[in-house]
Amino acid sequence: MRPLGSHPGEIPQQYCLRFVNTREKICVTKMSTRNCQGMDSVIKPLDTIPEDKKVRVQRTQSSFDPFEKPTNQVKRVHSENNACINFKTSSAGKESPKVRRHSSPSSPTSPKFGKADSYEKLEKLGEGSYATVYKGKSKVNGKLVALKVIRLQEEEGTPFTAIREASLLKGLKHANIVLLHDIIHTKETLTLVFEYVHTDLCQYMDKHPGGLHPENVKLFLFQLLRGLSYIHQRYILHRDLKPQNLLISDTGELKLADFGLARAKSVPSHTYSNEVVTLWYRPPDVLLGSTEYSTCLDMWGVGCIFVEMIQGVAAFPGMKDIQDQLERIFLVLGTPNEDTWPGVHSLPHFKPERFTQYGPKNLRQAWNKLSHVNHAEDLASKLLQCFPKNRLSAQAALSHEYFSDLPPRLWELTDMSSIFTVPNVRLQPETGESMRAFGKNNSYGKGVSNSKH
Secondary structure (H helix, E strand, C coil): CCCCCCCCCCCCCCEEEECCCCCCEEEECCCCCCCCCCCCCECCCCCECCHHHCCECCCCCCCCCCCCCCCCCECCCCCCCCCCCCCCCCHHHCCCCCCCCCCCCCCCCCCCCCCHHHEEEEEEEEECCCEEEEEEEECCCCCEEEEEEEECECCCECCHHHHHHHHHHHCCCCCCECCEEEEEECCCEEEEEEECCCEEHHHHHHHCCCCCCHHHHHHHHHHHHHHHHHHHCCCCCCCCCCHHHEEECCCCCEEECCCCCCCCCCCECCCHHHHHHHHCCCCHHHHCCCCCCCCHHHHHHHHHHHHHHHHCCCCCCCCCEHHHHHHHHHHHHCCCCCCCCCCHHHCCCCCHHHCCCCCCCCHHHHCHHHHHCCCHHHHHHHHCCCCHHHCCCHHHHHCCHHHCCCCHHHHHCCCCCCHHHCCCCCCCCCCCCHHHHCCCCCCCCCCCCCCCC
16 A cells, blocks of 8 residues: 555655545645655764754663763653643543544534534644644544644645655554544644544653563553554554654553654654654664665664663663764674675665774673563564664564563454453553562463563
């Protein structure tokens, strides 16, 4: 399925979207990418971020860090593309995974899907370069929603990232992918109406520093892999995996969000501040200029997020530029050569003389908490492979021994079924001192193996 044309990244002069049970047709003309704030430009390798554009981070860094940067030097930026941010809902406002796609026939003036006046804006959640996100309420069914309002300019047309996101999400129905309820088009705006989810993984980790409860890490990672396996089987890549784009519901459901870069021809740049954070989850092959993307691109990001959830610090928090980012990766995994990474010398930006020659290390030397969780280091090492073809796929990762103590029923769920419908599967309280949980029996009930953390 190609959402925009016969080739990935191709943007037709006219692209029409039809919506279920409405007579309306959205036609987007004058498809220009000039208003995408750099969304169609390829990052220049080894560029340095200007000093006045650098940002600061909250999280402490690993002690395994020869760069000796101050621990408070970079601050995370939460993407404005998240469907929702930082507001808890009441029990009455929880969103059902299934939404009725028609309005009441009782009155011709009843609220209907596809109409701007069918949604009430409650409060602004965030604002970015081309979109503003609001917490809202549907007048059709009374549910809380997140309204992503994309500003249109007559001469510029609609941002192609918005078209891509809408067209992809309309066809993705999975418990671990954010649900697109409705699309509203007016002369001035294109509004994507999402289910409301109250926080994201980045904020969740900021709220519980020092590493998450090991059982919660396992459930979050299982859901992430489950969602990725679903889209990878449909030949869709996310291409922008990072904690800010993983929404967390109040029941612990993790949902992939922000598909604006999915299947993009290149890996584009947002703003300098967002770019610093995004670098942390970008694989070395892309950093070195490779454009031969496959599902392994997403799997590097999974490995980085997995380490971060366990250790409580970003795996590779580059502070300056792509050169710095690659040095941090090579410091742990070893500087690549033709023996360890066939073809690396042919990549556009691989210059051996630019990099310090490091030997590979055990991951526990960089992130000691991996050694406290059964099979965690082995799984992380199979995801964090510099040579792309060596990385574990999402489907294979779900079968890794790390997950062997989870109930077998989790692998039998239908796409739209939450893992929390399985008895005794639930999040554990985060204590802020997750290491105390290691060594305790798991709490998944009967039918679970006797392995311990």
